[in-house]
Amino acid sequence: MTSFDNAADAKKLSTPPQDSRERISQFMQQLQDKICGGLEELDGKEKFKEDSWKRPEGGGGRSRVLTDGAIFEQGGVNFSEVWGKNLPPSILKQRPEADGHGFYATGTSMVLHPRSPFIPTVHLNYRYFEAGPVWWFGGGADLTPYYPFAEDAVHFHNTYKGACDRHDPEYYPVFKKWCDEYFYLKHRQENRGIGGLFFDYQDGRTFGLYRGPNSEGEAAKYSKEVGEIKPRTWDDIFNFVQECGHSFLPAYVPIAEKRKDTEYGEKERNFQLYRRGRYVEFNLVYDRGTIFGLQTNGRTESILMSLPPLVRWEYAYTPEPDTPEAELYDIFLKPQDWVNWHK
């Protein structure tokens, strides 16, 4: 039976292996290398440039940026590994057990802004935390198209569903839903894009897959929907995160390949620049990673590397009915069951 008793669940939290930090850190760097390699091959014109940096309070990272490519107007892939005395308040609210303990955090994150409005913007992030008695994994990947191609959304979701299903059939429906809820612009009443996967605070306890904002209520809600899940070890979750990381290139590259030669005009470009504004709004107002970075005195240029190279705002824009732009709003910016999509 699933137990929602906190004390009992805490007891079930398994201990990470001795070399947990080394293993994760190595994986995160390899993931950065692999993704950068794949994207350079796709772009065909430009390469990533790297900046290594140290954080005065402990740790550092390597930021890689590709600009003015054939495919990518700008792309950033960032590895970081930081430690310090106490986690920031926004995280302690979700993990009060970590309060008063030093923390270790590492992760790889990526945002790509393609030049063509027909190629979606995409975001990926995987991260790992240890703080006193607790540890957890978080992350995911989500796609933000400018023009609506259902087959692209289906491909992206199917790829990640495959990665999930090889580990636990309960993962995909929960993490897909979580993604839809997380990448939501409340003030616009719009989703950021067509979603993908998102999860946070995964530590293998049966308490629930979902530990997000208002995690008490939500955890109960999701756990009930999901039903009984088997407890997972540190290695189970790490293996799953690795599989997710390695699924990125197969999930995205075919979409970019398929769309890269489609011609577009000023109208499509303008719409893309306008929609990029939503990316900025999300990242600066809601994004957990951005807020964590700014609150922990992270490297601003690396954190804000996710912002698009060129953006428009336009007062009171609404798409004209029966256009691809309207279809984006009506269908693609609302949660859809993409893996069961029927044309």
Next chain:
Amino acid sequence: MTSFDNAADAKKLSTPPQDSRERISQFMQQLQDKICGGLEELDGKEKFKEDSWKRPEGGGGRSRVLTDGAIFEQGGVNFSEVWGKNLPPSILKQRPEADGHGFYATGTSMVLHPRSPFIPTVHLNYRYFEAGPVWWFGGGADLTPYYPFAEDAVHFHNTYKGACDRHDPEYYPVFKKWCDEYFYLKHRQENRGIGGLFFDYQDGRTFGLYRGPNSEGEAAKYSKEVGEIKPRTWDDIFNFVQECGHSFLPAYVPIAEKRKDTEYGEKERNFQLYRRGRYVEFNLVYDRGTIFGLQTNGRTESILMSLPPLVRWEYAYTPEPDTPEAELYDIFLKPQDWVNWHK
């Protein structure tokens, strides 16, 4: 002697006149009219277009936008008047006495994004709140140049110093400093521009002119710096706010007139678009008005009217030494004593 005793100060809070809401609301609308008229005359090409809107929870406003003008790439001047059951948490933290009371809030705000990089972006906002036992005024105006012209900064500050001095010689030094502290991007360690005036929570109590973030400590600090000030009535403060409002056109129009015919190239335009990114970062991450609007289910299009029509981000940009761009960073994005500026 200045007293820092909260209970004693609360007693000194004067009662607003019976028709306070009507008077302020009328002033805020007249200010919007006057500013729009002056800006249309300056622009010479385009006029403001108005949208009236209602807020489901109570109140509404009129938003006016001018786009593609000769001088202004985009300008927005917004009047709003809203009421509801309870103020949002961010304000209640500063004004706990208002908790559990209905509130009334009205204000006029403006952001102008000129086309020429030689004309500064400028922001103005005046607002008034009533909630249960408390009422207060807030607002100010601040200038964000892209290229450094000391005489423009001197003119802007001198105009507002004049407005302040006609009411209380203690106003300018306090509200100028408050402005420098408020329009500060912590993650960039930069001021947003050359400042101007900013004040909040002005209710006439001698407790201090300053009631900002960490107002306990700050109020004591500023009150000590300022020394004894005479208690002010509701009318004293309203008169001061009116004078500030009417000072905007004389503070800004001469600067725009002086710079509007200076030719510029792609380099200056690119720098302007890049610097506009800081405006976006400030408004979405720190701005009290934006956060209030989004938290109270305000009209998103009117709130985000402050965002620039076109913006660039560039990874790891730094200005070249001994250029006007470097001078902006070194001198103009740090607090300066502009009214005593010596060339």
